[in-house]
Amino acid sequence: LDGFWPSLSLxxxxxxxxxxxxxxxxxxxxxxIARGRLPGATALGTLLVSPLMMPGLVLGIALLQYFRMIGLTATWSALLVAHLVVTLPYVARTMIAGLSRFDFTLIEAARTLGCTYAGSVIRVMVPALAPSFLIAGLFSLLASFDNYPVSIFLTDVRSKTLPIRMLQYIEEAPDPTLAALSTLILAGTLVLLLISDRLVGLHRMAGTAD
Known part of the structure; x- marks a missing residue:
């Protein structure tokens, strides 16, 4: 598995x-968007989730052409921006759903009891939205880690993400190494789910996803 460590790290x-x-x-x-105080909030919400409606290959080609146009040639930076485009819709969609069910009068109630605005957000809003934060983080993390169609256009010979490295490896030298690596990735995903269940409960996460 030594040859996969740079790709895994990236x-x-x-x-x-x-x-x-x-x-x-x-x-x-x-x-x-949830507070409804931003002009064009509906349009912004649609714009944020629009990458989910586009094929990955189309998005990858569009980003490649854009980065070339602005002169962004650094692979690491290009991958980060591209994966931000990929992961942002998952977070926005989940947080909009979570905030739509949050009672913002609780913050005002906390302030009347002596909390500052920042303190009321930390003590009231953050715990209430913990399932939304967690499921948004998990979805975006897995979407980025597993992304292939966008990353394939932005990597180079020295910098390859793990999915690209695995696909190239199976074409060059198919052996049980990939099966072992896939098992480790699956085990890591299960560990994340178990930790999430411990923190907020999978039933609350499922409710947030709905």
Missing amino acids: SLQIAVLSSALSLVAGTLAALA
């Missing part, structure tokens, strides 16, 4: 960072 870096950035940007956008 995929993890891109997945974690793009998911974190998506959580911040997607939550802020969802807040603006």
